Amino acid sequence: MALINMRDKEIQVKIVYYGPAMGGKTTNLQYIYDKYQSRIKTEMVSIKTHGDRTLFFDFLPFDMGKIHDFNMRIQLYTVPGQIKYNSTRRLVLQGVDGMVFVADSQAEQRYKNVESLNNLKENLNVYNKDIFNVPIVMQYNKRDLAHDSTPLLSIGDLENDLNLHIKAPTFAASGITGMNIIPTLRRITIDTIAFIEKELQ
Amino acid sequence: MNIILKDDELGKIEKILSDNLINSGIKTAILIDTAGNVITYIDNGGYRKDIFPLAALVAGNFGAMKSIASILGESEFSLLFHKGKEKNIYLTRVGDAFILISVFDDDILLGFVRLKIDEVTAQLNKLRM
Amino acid sequence: MDKDRSIAIDAGEKFDAIFGEEEVVEEITLKTAEKENNKENKTNRFNNISLTQQLKSIILSLEWEITDDIIKQYSEILYKLQDKFKDDVIALGIIRILQFLGKYIQIKKNEADSRVGKMLSNISEKLGWVLDSDPPEGEKRTVFADIVEQYKNWVKTIKDFSETRYDDIQGLPQERKAQPLSASPLLPQDAIDAIIEEIRSVIRDEFKKLISEWKIAQQMN
Numbered sequence: 001m002a003l004i005n006m007r008d009k010e011i012q013v014k015i016v017y018y019g020p021a022m023g024g025k026t027t028n029l030q031y032i033y034d035k036y037q038s039r040i041k042t043e044m045v046s047i048k049t050h051g052d053r054t055l056f057f058d059f060l061p062f063d064m065g066k067i068h069d070f071n072m073r074i075q076l077y078t079v080p081g082q083i084k085y086n087s088t089r090r091l092v093l094q095g096v097d098g099m100v101f102v103a104d105s106q107a108e109q110r111y112k113n114v115e116s117l118n119n120l121k122e123n124l125n126v127y128n129k130d131i132f133n134v135p136i137v138m139q140y141n142k143r144d145l146a147h148d149s150t151p152l153l154s155i156g157d158l159e160n161d162l163n164l165h166i167k168a169p170t171f172a173a174s175g176i177t178g179m180n181i182i183p184t185l186r187r188i189t190i191d192t193i194a195f196i197e198k199e200l201q
Numbered sequence: 202m203n204i205i206l207k208d209d210e211l212g213k214i215e216k217i218l219s220d221n222l223i224n225s226g227i228k229t230a231i232l233i234d235t236a237g238n239v240i241t242y243i244d245n246g247g248y249r250k251d252i253f254p255l256a257a258l259v260a261g262n263f264g265a266m267k268s269i270a271s272i273l274g275e276s277e278f279s280l281l282f283h284k285g286k287e288k289n290i291y292l293t294r295v296g297d298a299f300i301l302i303s304v305f306d307d308d309i310l311l312g313f314v315r316l317k318i319d320e321v322t323a324q325l326n327k328l329r330m
Numbered sequence: 331m332d333k334d335r336s337i338a339i340d341a342g343e344k345f346d347a348i349f350g351e352e353e354v355v356e357e358i359t360l361k362t363a364e365k366e367n368n369k370e371n372k373t374n375r376f377n378n379i380s381l382t383q384q385l386k387s388i389i390l391s392l393e394w395e396i397t398d399d400i401i402k403q404y405s406e407i408l409y410k411l412q413d414k415f416k417d418d419v420i421a422l423g424i425i426r427i428l429q430f431l432g433k434y435i436q437i438k439k440n441e442a443d444s445r446v447g448k449m450l451s452n453i454s455e456k457l458g459w460v461l462d463s464d465p466p467e468g469e470k471r472t473v474f475a476d477i478v479e480q481y482k483n484w485v486k487t488i489k490d491f492s493e494t495r496y497d498d499i500q501g502l503p504q505e506r507k508a509q510p511l512s513a514s515p516l517l518p519q520d521a522i523d524a525i526i527e528e529i530r531s532v533i534r535d536e537f538k539k540l541i542s543e544w545k546i547a548q549q550m551n
Contacts, residue, residue: 001204001236002203002204003203003205003206003234003236003238003239003240004203004205004206005211005240006206006207006208007206007207007208007209007210007211007212008211011236012239014236014237015240025251042253044251045251045258047255047258047261051236056265057261058259059254060252061253061254061257061259064227073253075237075257077257087265087268088265091261091264091265091268092261094235094236094264095234095235095236095237095238096236096261103206155317172275181320196203196252199203200203
């Protein structure tokens with residue numbers, strides 16, 4: 001749920017990157033931070049294990065400036081992907097305004113993607129939210145592995161598995177090369193802001 | 202369900218914080234919601250650029266403690282206090298949806314912080330929170 | 331719809347200003363299976379513990395939480411210490427200061443000057459040292475002088491002390507003997523101020539006595 005400050009004309013927006021473990025959620029934020037830190041001028045907070053796996057969440061805020069009178073403060077979060085951290089994922093999802101589902105394109109992760117999406121639906125339900133009613137963007141990550149001859153799921157398969165009913169905008173991406181990382185962010189940011197503005201009316 | 206802070210509400214909240222906490226020994230007070238958004242803050246501790254990460258982390262911490270309490274059969278822990286060598290942090294719930302963060306150093310005892318924050322919380326709860 | 335579009339355009343422009351415009355890279359999308367049309371879419375436990383240790387424990391409780399009950403325990407332990415060490419003039423002096431600080435906290439509660447907590451903690455630690463380590467007289471006097479100085483300086487900065495004396499108000503203790511402190515929530519503010527002033531002047535007088543005795547002792551050495 002967005003925090004809307006009518007006096008100072010500011011809106012705080014929470015966007016959560018969700019998906020299976022090691023799928024590239026943290027890499028998304030790390031790429032954005034590494035490349036644009038001088039522009040967004042904020043720090044990234046990461047709570048991770050010794051092995052660099054996300055333990056609690058990554059957090060990256062940035063200011064978008066004024067849109068229709070309101071200053072937009074975007075707060076990006078990732079969740080830990082490992083199955084045992086479900087309670088934590090649920091915590092981080094609290095108050096979510098928009099989501100990026102980061103799917104792992106490797107064929108061997110097919111089941112994990114579906115499982116994670118179902119998990120997202122469940123956790124949203126806890127907050128009386130519905131995956132069809134929250135702005136969401138699908139990102140099919142690790143497309144760069146095609147050059148590695150790692151067996152990848154086709155975009156079609158991924159769409160069938162994950163996006164058949166939701167019909168979210170999709171981006172084929174690579175966190176390593178940066179392909180479509182910013183366009184993903186752009187799309188979810190715009191969609192979420194538009195959604196909030198609509199609710200305000 | 203968005204949280205909308207109206208014009209005068211924020212003023213009232215800020216007045217309660219400043220009336221009670223200036224010169225109290227509590228260096229920084231931040232009011233946030235449970236999702237980690239910042240409502241408002243008083244900062245005499247020089248944490249300005251860290252206010253947002255603090256808010257996100259505290260919301261996470263608070264939420265995690267609530268889940269731990271639940272496992273223990275408690276609805277929540279009423280007191281969350283972390284003691285550092287020089288700086289300490291005290292977290293309290295305000296109403297159902299907000300958390301007040303107080304940062305103080307060794308000049309003031311926790312007992313006093315608790316008294317002051319109880320007063321602040323009571324006044325904040327009287328607003329529509 | 332136009333407003334929505336304009337918000338989207340505006341948001342897009344603002345985003346691009348930060349992140350630059352990046353082309354979306356398309357991948358070839360294979361035809362998916364027929365898409366469905368419908369969306370579907372949570373002590374007595376204290377018996378064997380020394381009095382100074384008990385005081386330490388109660389101070390720790392006060393550091394954690396300030397309640398009438400804990401303040402009552404605090405004043406009781408000070409009273410016991412006063413009784414046990416009634417021949418130790420310096421100890422008595424320190425205890426009197428601690429008693430006053432306790433009373434101040436009890437009455438002022440959350441409006442109490444916040445430095446008093448730390449002072450209470452430090453002074454009671456010094457008391458523990460005086461009573462438990464049996465230091466040489468000279469060292470004791472130095473520590474005591476420091477405590478008195480600290481206390482006097484603090485009193486000067488407390489703005490809300492009443493200067494007027496209300497000797498004739500009913501219910502005020504007339505004798506200048508040490509009394510166990512008790513909660514008196516029903517007294518009006520005036521009377522409470524008067525009690526504070528009363529205790530203050532008792533302490534003042536006792537200190538004068540203590541200091542003159544000490545000076546005599548020093549001259550004799």
